[in-house]
Amino acid sequence: MTAWYGEDLAYIHDVGFRDYALKSAPGILDILKHREIQSGLIVELGCGSGLSTEILHQSGYQVLGIDISAAMVAIAQTRVPTAEFRVDSLFTAEIPPCCAVISIGECLSYAFDANSDAVLEALFQRIYQTLLPGGVFIFDVVVPGHAAPGEVARHFTEGQDWIVLVEKQEDPIQQLLTRRIIALRQVGDLYRRTDEVHFLRLFNMENLAKTLRQNGFQVDITDRYGAFSLPPARMVAIAYKPI
């Protein structure tokens, strides 16, 4: 078990924060269709609880989901038993030849394990090499704008049997977003508390696009997956491997 997205936060993400994945998937399917990618293997980095995996799988693709959280993968395996899942870091996992690599929900921003420019560039190179010609790499990341400089922003979200309290702040020098999360999940008459701290890299999209281009990709940057506009301070990169 990792210290991030443990059992309770994985459950809460799955039941309470599923819209991001569910609303992103149709736009991603449109991009694939537009590129005439109708079938084949999609590798999903940071597949979480398998919400988008299920949609891709039902649309006729084979899917390999990779996530660092064993608790997330356990939910995903139950949701999509016919897809393949691995508990592994997306930065180091083996990526087999495939027609698309996707990563929905800021996964490439997380700094749970080593995440640096060099690590990211090595990942881009591996994905470029393993993508079939005409393949596509689609992902979103966080960019600055989650809290004003010096501000500690606090909010809470609640569901039927859980509450999540989040404190977030940005470090503009380190280009880092810190989310301190307190999750309370009802177990019988009591609430069980879990604390997690998530560090996420904030990206400059121009630099990110430049790195992708230097590694052979053609790149579009946008703030939406089809009709779904991402919440503020998130951006999408769509990177094509030429035919």
Ligand SMILES: C[S@@+](CC[C@H](N)C(=O)[O-])C[C@H]1O[C@@H](n2cnc3c(N)ncnc32)[C@H](O)[C@@H]1O
């Ligand atoms: C915000 S969740 C999004 C999950 C899912 N894609 C969705 O949209 O519901 C971020 C996911 O990224 C995963 N993650 C973060 N860093 C990772 C890494 N280095 N390798 C693999 N998965 C990672 C987390 O475990 C978590 O499941």
